[in-house]
Amino acid sequence: MSVQELEKKQTPQQAALGPVGWLRWAWRTLTSMKTALILLFLLALGSVPGSLVPQRGVEPDKVARIYEQNPTLAEWYDRFQLFEVFTSVWFAAIYLLLFTSLIGCIIPRTAVYLRELRRRPPAAPKRLSRLPHSASFEGELGVEEAARRLRRMRFRVSTGDGWVSAEKGYLRETGNLVFHVALLGILLAIGAGSLYGYRGNVLVVEGDGFANTVAAYDRFMPGSQVSAESLEPFSFTLDKFDVAYQVTGDKRGQALDYTAHLKVNDSPQAPARDYALKVNDPLEIDGTQTYLIGNGYAPVFRVTDGEGQVAFEGAVPCLIEDKATMTSGCVVKVPDAKPGQLGFLLQFLPTSVPLVDGGHASAFPGQINPEVQVLGAFTGDLGLRSGEPQSVYTLAEPEDMKKLKPLLMGTDVPKPLAVGQSVQLPDGLGKLEFTGVKQWITLQTAYDPGRLPALLSAAAAVVAIALSLMIRRRRVFVRVGEGRVEVGGLTRTEGSAAGFTEEFAEIVQVLSAGDKDVR
Amino acid sequence: MSAEQLAEVSDQFVVAAVLLYVVAMVAFATDLAFGRVRPGRAVAKAAARQPVAVGAAAPPPGADVLPESASVPATPEPPRFAAVAGTAGLVLAWVGWVANLSAIVTRGLAVDRWPWGNMYEFVVAICFAAVSAFLITQVRHDVRFLGGFVMVTAALGLGLASKVFYTAAGPVVPALDSYWIAIHVSAAIIASGLLTLAGVTGILYLVRGDGPSRLPSRADLERVAHRAIVFAFPLWTFAVIAGALWADRAWGRYWGWDPKEVWSFITWVAYAAYLHAKATAGWKGRAATIVQLVAFGCLLFNLIGVNIFIDGLHSYADVD
Numbered sequence: 001m002s003v004q005e006l007e008k009k010q011t012p013q014q015a016a017l018g019p020v021g022w023l024r025w026a027w028r029t030l031t032s033m034k035t036a037l038i039l040l041f042l043l044a045l046g047s048v049p050g051s052l053v054p055q056r057g058v059e060p061d062k063v064a065r066i067y068e069q070n071p072t073l074a075e076w077y078d079r080f081q082l083f084e085v086f087t088s089v090w091f092a093a094i095y096l097l098l099f100t101s102l103i104g105c106i107i108p109r110t111a112v113y114l115r116e117l118r119r120r121p122p123a124a125p126k127r128l129s130r131l132p133h134s135a136s137f138e139g140e141l142g143v144e145e146a147a148r149r150l151r152r153m154r155f156r157v158s159t160g161d162g163w164v165s166a167e168k169g170y171l172r173e174t175g176n177l178v179f180h181v182a183l184l185g186i187l188l189a190i191g192a193g194s195l196y197g198y199r200g201n202v203l204v205v206e207g208d209g210f211a212n213t214v215a216a217y218d219r220f221m222p223g224s225q226v227s228a229e230s231l232e233p234f235s236f237t238l239d240k241f242d243v244a245y246q247v248t249g250d251k252r253g254q255a256l257d258y259t260a261h262l263k264v265n266d267s268p269q270a271p272a273r274d275y276a277l278k279v280n281d282p283l284e285i286d287g288t289q290t291y292l293i294g295n296g297y298a299p300v301f302r303v304t305d306g307e308g309q310v311a312f313e314g315a316v317p318c319l320i321e322d323k324a325t326m327t328s329g330c331v332v333k334v335p336d337a338k339p340g341q342l343g344f345l346l347q348f349l350p351t352s353v354p355l356v357d358g359g360h361a362s363a364f365p366g367q368i369n370p371e372v373q374v375l376g377a378f379t380g381d382l383g384l385r386s387g388e389p390q391s392v393y394t395l396a397e398p399e400d401m402k403k404l405k406p407l408l409m410g411t412d413v414p415k416p417l418a419v420g421q422s423v424q425l426p427d428g429l430g431k432l433e434f435t436g437v438k439q440w441i442t443l444q445t446a447y448d449p450g451r452l453p454a455l456l457s458a459a460a461a462v463v464a465i466a467l468s469l470m471i472r473r474r475r476v477f478v479r480v481g482e483g484r485v486e487v488g489g490l491t492r493t494e495g496s497a498a499g500f501t502e503e504f505a506e507i508v509q510v511l512s513a514g515d516k517d518v519r
Numbered sequence: 520m521s522a523e524q525l526a527e528v529s530d531q532f533v534v535a536a537v538l539l540y541v542v543a544m545v546a547f548a549t550d551l552a553f554g555r556v557r558p559g560r561a562v563a564k565a566a567a568r569q570p571v572a573v574g575a576a577a578p579p580p581g582a583d584v585l586p587e588s589a590s591v592p593a594t595p596e597p598p599r600f601a602a603v604a605g606t607a608g609l610v611l612a613w614v615g616w617v618a619n620l621s622a623i624v625t626r627g628l629a630v631d632r633w634p635w636g637n638m639y640e641f642v643v644a645i646c647f648a649a650v651s652a653f654l655i656t657q658v659r660h661d662v663r664f665l666g667g668f669v670m671v672t673a674a675l676g677l678g679l680a681s682k683v684f685y686t687a688a689g690p691v692v693p694a695l696d697s698y699w700i701a702i703h704v705s706a707a708i709i710a711s712g713l714l715t716l717a718g719v720t721g722i723l724y725l726v727r728g729d730g731p732s733r734l735p736s737r738a739d740l741e742r743v744a745h746r747a748i749v750f751a752f753p754l755w756t757f758a759v760i761a762g763a764l765w766a767d768r769a770w771g772r773y774w775g776w777d778p779k780e781v782w783s784f785i786t787w788v789a790y791a792a793y794l795h796a797k798a799t800a801g802w803k804g805r806a807a808t809i810v811q812l813v814a815f816g817c818l819l820f821n822l823i824g825v826n827i828f829i830d831g832l833h834s835y836a837d838v839d
């Protein structure tokens with residue numbers, strides 16, 4: 001192949017390697033096919049830990065668990081950036097080297113290719129019968145006529161004294177070059193996306209709204225070039241969330257459809273419009289996509305304190321404990337309650353059924369008989385005033401938890417509360433009412449300016465690789481004279497000979513078809 | 520027919536396909552064991568070893584207990600029944616193929632969606648694709664020698680699907696309820712079928728010595744594998760990219776290094792390395808075949824290992 005020839009020609013002489021010589025040598029080694037192959041293998045090998053070790057960007061909770069359970073191991077993982085394989089220095093080193101090698105490969109190949117494009121096919125060899133494919137037939141065929149027929153078969157043709165030489169399949173190399181350039185394009189698009197794009201997650205309860213600002217997100221992951229002003233200024237409210245479940249058969253309880261009914265304002269001035277957000281069908285506003293990625297229950301509670309004041313009223317998003325039945329754990333914190341702060345640990349059962357042992361459990365993920373089991377009620381300092389961020393899914397830090405005074409334990413409230421029911425706290429400290437059920441959804445908003453370039457590059461890569469693998473480069477020669485026509489043919493690329501026998505036979509047939517055109 | 524009945528019929532078609540593939544395998548093996556010996560490069564010396572090697576790759580009943588002396592006739596003229604067995608194998612394979620296809624179609628009718636929403640359905644479809652790849656190749660080139668091995672692979676695959684991955688017919692989760700499943704998974708299935716054919720051929724390449732054998736020459740084996748990969752690679756590329764497009768609709772990003780994404784990428788890189796090794800670095804024969812088989816290992820790991828041992832967004836496999 002041309003590149004190899006090129007490499008051979010350029011192999012540096014052993015003597016006199018000055019600094020420039022060494023640089024040259026390094027460049028040539030880097031851009032040689034063998035190095036590229038090794039780098040390819042390294043890239044594959046380097047990705048393996050990325051699938052075995054949890055990645056911080058994908059599963060932060062699992063990473064945290066490793067830190068808890070095995071700190072030494074976690075430290076070692078961290079030392080080698082195994083929690084962030086795909087953004088690690090060493091992974092970047094591999095692919096940057098690979099792409100440098102690729103560029104080093106593409107440039108000389110493009111030069112060779114351009115030269116070849118301009119060159120006519122070479123003169124026909126003397127003895128065509130020595131070629132891998134050859135045939136001859138009796139008849140008169142002028143050089144011009146042979147050339148014309150070959151051209152009609154889309155060969156590029158050159159002629160000489162009594163010979164025609166034709167070549168076809170240049171698209172193979174075109175495909176190859178475009179494919180490799182497209183790979184570079186994908187890399188650049190991904191890079192652009194991570195610099196200028198952002199992603200954010202937010203949880204929204206039915207009836208609540210969301211405006212696309214940095215502060216509104218629960219978690220915001222901006223690229224380094226993203227400023228707060230660059231966020232698309234849309235907003236929406238979640239009117240209602242619908243889930244359809246399979247109700248019969250083996251797959252009972254499996255979700256069939258999720259629909260979030262939104263009222264969307266594309267910009268602060270724009271009128272509100274209805275939008276049904278579904279899985280696989282994001283809301284798109286000017287290149288910013290909003291996806292429906294999760295859902296759960298948010299029962300509504302009212303807490304009246306010891307002084308008879310409503311100290312809390314609202315929906316409380318619960319953490320899903322069991323996906324199959326949507327049994328969820330809820331925490332209600334009431335820092336404003338008097339005389340003491342109140343806290344509740346609760347369990348939400350969307351379809352509550354009694355068990356033989358007297359307990360209750362959820363039998364179905366949809367809300368057929370929603371009930372709330374009181375697991376505990378506490379009073380004391382919840383530690384909310386310390387200013388440190390608190391999880392909404394735990395009542396208090398373990399050390400604060402110890403200082404709380406239990407008011408009720410699970411056994412004190414054997415029957416779960418149905419909607420409208422309430423439980424009184426002892427000593428006149430207040431009551432908790434379960435007033436209704438809402439649902440929450442989690443959304444991901446993503447803006448990635450690299451999407452379209454990446455798609456175009458990827459599409460180009462697929463088409464190009466198909467061209468480059470399917471098309472064979474082949475040459476056909478014809479020699480005419482003294483009532484005989486000799487035809488010879490060869491394929492110029494490894495592994496592409498299969499099928500050429502048939503094509504060659506067809507070409508010979510077209511050439512020998514006398515005056516009438518076979519094609 | 521009701522959906523339940525259709526689902527049951529589908530299961531029975533799978534059983535029928537397994538049986539047919541097994542019988543076809545025996546027929547192909549008979550053809551291979553008694554058919555014509557083809558010369559290798561180095562003549563004669565490895566001849567007595569061959570039947571054992573064949574038996575090791577695919578133990579057809581009886582083949583592995585063949586007395587060594589009886590197995591290689593000195594005369595090149597094979598007995599007539601060998602060719603008959605070969606033809607019978609082909610016919611059986613086609614019938615098994617129809618059963619396999621019917622299993623997929625009835626399943627699709629039973630669940631009223633594209634029948635590759637979980638690991639069971641997916642593996643059944645890959646077996647179908649691998650057998651199709653073999654039968655279609657067989658129409659144009661004589662690759663009958665591959666028959667026994669493809670049949671074993673397909674029978675084992677279907678058996679594994681029914682015994683280990685079986686999932687009752689039913690609807691899929693909302694994330695899979697998309698036309699993308701037709702595009703992304705179909706491409707992955709066809710590519711996997713072709714790559715399975717290449718993998719089987721690659722194993723035969725390593726098993727076959729350079730001596731005369733009932734298998735075609737190593738060069739021929741290599742050519743078959745190479746062709747299959749040349750077809751499959753763009754398809755695989757397409758499947759991965761279609762997956763990325765789907766992920767862009769479903770998960771909010773087109774690439775996020777989910778374990779399945781990582782392993783499709785690794786597989787893709789490994790096959791790319793194979794193609795480079797052959798085309799540009801000029802590796803031939805053994806070295807290239809080993810690269811190919813490593814890549815095939817990655818493909819299998821992605822299909823089985825990732826679905827079962829690693830959980831990620833792609834865990835729709837429904838395997839318990």
Ligand code: HEM
Nearest residue numbers: 637638641694707759762763765766769780783821822836
């Ligand atoms: C970048 C994104 C994606 C990549 C690289 C990818 C890759 C693959 C690959 C290689 C397979 C082949 C089978 C295997 O080896 O297991 C596959 C199968 C499959 N993919 Fe994807 N995929 C992507 C996104 C998606 C998305 C977004 C969905 C659906 C929401 C999806 C659903 C499936 C299903 C249902 C199968 C077949 C069944 C199974 O393995 O359980 N894929 N994917």
